[in-house]
Amino acid sequence: MELSDETLTPFRAPGPHIDARGRIVANVRLCVALLVVACSDPAIDKPRTSAGHEAGGDEFPSLKIFESSAWWKMVQFPTSDANSLRNEIRECEALLESDELDPEPHRESAWKLVPSLFAALRPLCDKDEWSRHDVECANVIASHLARSVASPSVSFTEESTADNRERLRTLVRWFRERTSEPRTLGCMILTMDDGPFYGVDAGESVLFSKRDAVVAGQFQVTLGECPRGDTTVWALRGSRGGRVLWTRILSRDGRPIREAVMLQHDMVEEFGPYGWRVHLGVAGEHGHVYIGRDGHLLFYFLSW
Numbered sequence: 001m002e003l004s005d006e007t008l009t010p011f012r013a014p015g016p017h018i019d020a021r022g023r024i025v026a027n028v029r030l031c032v033a034l035l036v037v038a039c040s041d042p043a044i045d046k047p048r049t050s051a052g053h054e055a056g057g058d059e060f061p062s063l064k065i066f067e068s069s070a071w072w073k074m075v076q077f078p079t080s081d082a083n084s085l086r087n088e089i090r091e092c093e094a095l096l097e098s099d100e101l102d103p104e105p106h107r108e109s110a111w112k113l114v115p116s117l118f119a120a121l122r123p124l125c126d127k128d129e130w131s132r133h134d135v136e137c138a139n140v141i142a143s144h145l146a147r148s149v150a151s152p153s154v155s156f157t158e159e160s161t162a163d164n165r166e167r168l169r170t171l172v173r174w175f176r177e178r179t180s181e182p183r184t185l186g187c188m189i190l191t192m193d194d195g196p197f198y199g200v201d202a203g204e205s206v207l208f209s210k211r212d213a214v215v216a217g218q219f220q221v222t223l224g225e226c227p228r229g230d231t232t233v234w235a236l237r238g239s240r241g242g243r244v245l246w247t248r249i250l251s252r253d254g255r256p257i258r259e260a261v262m263l264q265h266d267m268v269e270e271f272g273p274y275g276w277r278v279h280l281g282v283a284g285e286h287g288h289v290y291i292g293r294d295g296h297l298l299f300y301f302l303s304w
């Protein structure tokens with residue numbers, strides 16, 4: 001399916017009779033219809049334990065890596081009314097769960113809504129006085145996060161804005177920690193592509209035949225081929241100043257990719273503390289490779 005997050009025009013529900021809630025539900029219906037939540041085999045494709053950026057502190061984390069998707073604008077939660085907000089979250093959650101095969105609680109699909117929910121909370125971080133309406137909306141979001149992705153359980157009151165901001169900082173710290181974990185970070189990126197995948201570790205000293213390379217900050221990401229049994233497979237290698245940092249075989253659910261692969265030189269994007277996104281061409285489709293701030297592979301997505 002040859003569609004790109006960068007070139008897609010976000011869906012807009014037609015007709016003046018469709019209100020804001022109708023638009024967000026219609027948008028999520030379209031997104032879920034295209035979204036594939038793929039779980040890599042944990043015994044084969046293992047993510048790193050760190051995304052390579054600092055997780056501590058109370059500062060609200062950057063949302064740039066999430067905002068880069070065209071789907072981002074489709075799943076936003078206006079906080080004009082607590083009841084409407086609650087209903088929108090329930091609608092989105094139900095649609096995501098209907099497309100999820102994993103019956104266990106805290107499914108990977110639940111993470112898709114987390115950045116948008118924190119975007120709705122962000123204006124409250126520095127607000128001098130919280131209104132009753134602010135407290136109600138914040139409680140709706142906090143309750144959903146605790147139930148769906150096991151965030152810290154907090155509640156907000158009308159008694160003290162200072163106390164509310166401190167409780168909100170507890171959630172923000174938790175969110176920062178989740179963005180520093182490649183597995184949860186990848187699950188929070190809203191995309192219709194397959195993934196996140198992590199590749200198969202080939203070792204730093206494996207025989208590697210270079211085919212192409214791009215630069216991401218002070219690091220080089222090289223596409224090449226590695227021997228695998230009686231054949232060769234595609235692999236990516238990260239290096240800095242000639243020193244190899246990692247080599248991983250490109251795979252989809254543990255199966256090496258056999259199709260033609262190429263790097264796209266003019267499409268390396270920087271996402272601040274999260275690192276970079278490198279674009280691949282895979283058999284005429286696209287792929288997105290995320291490189292952490294420390295130069296290591298975080299994960300990648302592949303078009304289906």
